[in-house]
Amino acid sequence: MNTMTQDILPGENKGAALKKVKAHIKAYIIDVLLWSYIVLAGWKIVYEKAIIGARYSNFSWDQPLLSLGLGFVIALVLFFTRVSIGKAVNGLYERNPEKTVLSEPFTILGYVIFAITFVSGLLISQVSIREFLSESGLHGAKRIFLALFNPNFAIIQDALFAGVETIYMAFIATAVALPVAFILAFFAARNLMNGSRLTMTIYSVVRFLLNVSRSIEPLVWAIIFSVWVGIGPFAGMLALSLHSVSSLSKLYSEQIENISDGPIEAMTATGAHPIQIIWYGVVPQIVLPYLSFTIYRWDINVRMATVIGLVGGGGIGTLLMQYQGLAKWNEVGLLVIIIAAIVWIMDYLSSKIREAIK
Amino acid sequence: MLKVTELHKKYPNGTHALKGVSFDVKQGEFLVVIGLSGSGKSTLLRCINRLHEPSHGTINFEGSDITNIKGQPLRTLRSKIGMIFQHFNLIPRKTVMTNVLAGSLSRTSIFKSILGMFSDEEREKAKRFIKIVGLAGKENQRADNLSGGQQQRVSIARALMQNPKVLLADEPVASLDPATSHSVMQYLKKVNEELGVTIICNLHFLSLVRQYASRVIALKGGKLIYEGQPLDIDENWFKTIYGEEAVEVTID
Numbered sequence: 001m002n003t004m005t006q007d008i009l010p011g012e013n014k015g016a017a018l019k020k021v022k023a024h025i026k027a028y029i030i031d032v033l034l035w036s037y038i039v040l041a042g043w044k045i046v047y048e049k050a051i052i053g054a055r056y057s058n059f060s061w062d063q064p065l066l067s068l069g070l071g072f073v074i075a076l077v078l079f080f081t082r083v084s085i086g087k088a089v090n091g092l093y094e095r096n097p098e099k100t101v102l103s104e105p106f107t108i109l110g111y112v113i114f115a116i117t118f119v120s121g122l123l124i125s126q127v128s129i130r131e132f133l134s135e136s137g138l139h140g141a142k143r144i145f146l147a148l149f150n151p152n153f154a155i156i157q158d159a160l161f162a163g164v165e166t167i168y169m170a171f172i173a174t175a176v177a178l179p180v181a182f183i184l185a186f187f188a189a190r191n192l193m194n195g196s197r198l199t200m201t202i203y204s205v206v207r208f209l210l211n212v213s214r215s216i217e218p219l220v221w222a223i224i225f226s227v228w229v230g231i232g233p234f235a236g237m238l239a240l241s242l243h244s245v246s247s248l249s250k251l252y253s254e255q256i257e258n259i260s261d262g263p264i265e266a267m268t269a270t271g272a273h274p275i276q277i278i279w280y281g282v283v284p285q286i287v288l289p290y291l292s293f294t295i296y297r298w299d300i301n302v303r304m305a306t307v308i309g310l311v312g313g314g315g316i317g318t319l320l321m322q323y324q325g326l327a328k329w330n331e332v333g334l335l336v337i338i339i340a341a342i343v344w345i346m347d348y349l350s351s352k353i354r355e356a357i358k
Numbered sequence: 359m360l361k362v363t364e365l366h367k368k369y370p371n372g373t374h375a376l377k378g379v380s381f382d383v384k385q386g387e388f389l390v391v392i393g394l395s396g397s398g399k400s401t402l403l404r405c406i407n408r409l410h411e412p413s414h415g416t417i418n419f420e421g422s423d424i425t426n427i428k429g430q431p432l433r434t435l436r437s438k439i440g441m442i443f444q445h446f447n448l449i450p451r452k453t454v455m456t457n458v459l460a461g462s463l464s465r466t467s468i469f470k471s472i473l474g475m476f477s478d479e480e481r482e483k484a485k486r487f488i489k490i491v492g493l494a495g496k497e498n499q500r501a502d503n504l505s506g507g508q509q510q511r512v513s514i515a516r517a518l519m520q521n522p523k524v525l526l527a528d529e530p531v532a533s534l535d536p537a538t539s540h541s542v543m544q545y546l547k548k549v550n551e552e553l554g555v556t557i558i559c560n561l562h563f564l565s566l567v568r569q570y571a572s573r574v575i576a577l578k579g580g581k582l583i584y585e586g587q588p589l590d591i592d593e594n595w596f597k598t599i600y601g602e603e604a605v606e607v608t609i610d
């Protein structure tokens with residue numbers, strides 16, 4: 001029994017009606033987009049490439065527009081039947097409990113969309129069994145595989161040094177990112193920042209910047225930094241730490257959002273300063289998960305450092321790129337073995353450590 | 359020492375939790391607040407140390423109006439009001455000692471508290487309070503490894519560390535078993551009688567109320583509907599406070 005009263009506002013019924021209209025509009029928009037996609041993909045990819053067999057179909061911008069127009073019409077006609085996916089995902093159909101979702105008409109339309117996408121995908125990626133099994137192709141592959149399985153141990157010293165460079169580079173990238181992410185995470189945690197409008201603004205700005213920098217691949221950052229500070233491990237490290245800051249901040253702040261409010265409330269009640277509240281009420285709850293994320297991040301950074309080396313980020317990746325460019329497959333074989341060993345060891349160690357501190 | 363006048367609290371979601379509550383608390387009292395879940399007891403307690411902001415009305419503590427103070431004055435006020443919680447709210451993974459020392463944060467500088475540099479004096483004091491709540495020798499154990507009753511006693515020691523004038527207890531025994539409940543209530547009584555700390559405590563069980571309270575107020579739907587001596591709550595009052603259907607459950 002709850003004796004707390006809820007004030008019922010007079011506009012609440014109107015709100016519900018408005019919500020229903022909005023859901024219908026959303027459903028219709030989804031249907032239009034889906035039908036336009038079906039028309040466009042079916043026509044330009046499946047029909048022209050597979051059935052007519054045109055290698056390069058001529059494209060003009062009226063074609064997607066025409067598809068969109070057709071989409072509007074088809075979606076409108078079918079909106080009142082049970083094949084509207086938009087209505088289904090917005091929960092506007094009354095469900096028959098005896099029937100499973102899988103046998104509903106809108107699910108069958110879903111299968112059709114999947115089939116069109118699958119066929120289009122095959123056509124666009126130019127999947128060809130003939131080329132996969134062609135004689136000259138197989139011959140080339142055999143040559144490379146033989147060389148790879150016959151690694152040249154003469155360069156093992158260079159390769160190991162480059163591998164060590166990669167590991168240290170990843171370590172420094174993680175270590176530099178750690179304190180920055182640690183501080184940023186507090187500003188990106190909703191439960192700490194929802195106090196006033198000012199803090200919410202800071203929260204939104206920090207979140208936005210983190211999302212933008214995270215959505216740019218470290219590979220792209222490495223290209224930018226290798227122009228900025230010159231090709232080498234420093235550029236790779238900068239690229240990795242930038243990306244680590246954004247992804248660690250995100251993981252950290254999610255951890256902060258999951259903590260229990262009890263200790264924070266208790267620390268506030270003692271009259272502690274906000275910084276003391278964070279240090280005593282928040283930090284003890286997040287230290288272990290942070291440690292675990294950070295070690296995992298180092299592990300990821302070692303793998304990424306290899307890839308980043310390919311574009312001039314230094315370490316074993318750069319070495320790999322050089323030998324590959326010279327078509328020295330025996331040397332490449334050795335590098336591949338060393339990379340695999342490093343990744344495997346890092347993976348094993350990081351999972352062991354993370355298990356131990358859980 | 360504490361005077362609450364016409365206190366209203368309306369949450370942003372529209373819940374009107376307190377609807378004009380007024381009462382006085384005298385020095386040295388053991389005041390118990392009773393009422394159903396959702397009657398506004400917790401909100402009332404949290405308005406007193408301003409963990410929640412009152413929407414309307416005034417709170418007067420030791421002669422000064424504290425309804426709207428902010429910043430350092432608010433922190434100083436909170437340091438004079440200890441609080442213990444239903445779920446103890448101890449700092450996880452920290453020792454009993456650190457948890458009790460956290461009660462002295464308001465008079466420790468930010469820098470020293472981050473480094474954990476509490477003075478010997480504070481440590482001695484913490485030890486004394488740990489002894490008072492019967493946990494001597496457990497100073498260096500992790501607080502989250504203790505039993506529920508012991509954790510609640512750590513939180514009493516933490517509150518005492520603040521040198522509080524008032525101790526707010528929000529359902530301190532609601533997550534404990536009957537025997538432990540009595541032990542925790544007895545420690546609260548000891549704090550009240552021997553250290554002279556005024557206590558305002560939310561409780562569910564009337565049997566506990568009769569045993570420990572020096573005065574009782576009852577809330578229903580955010581309004582104060584009863585104020586008096588614990589032994590004066592008869593069958594009729596009980597039904598008014600808890601509803602016609604209610605049957606009293608005892609805890610012994």
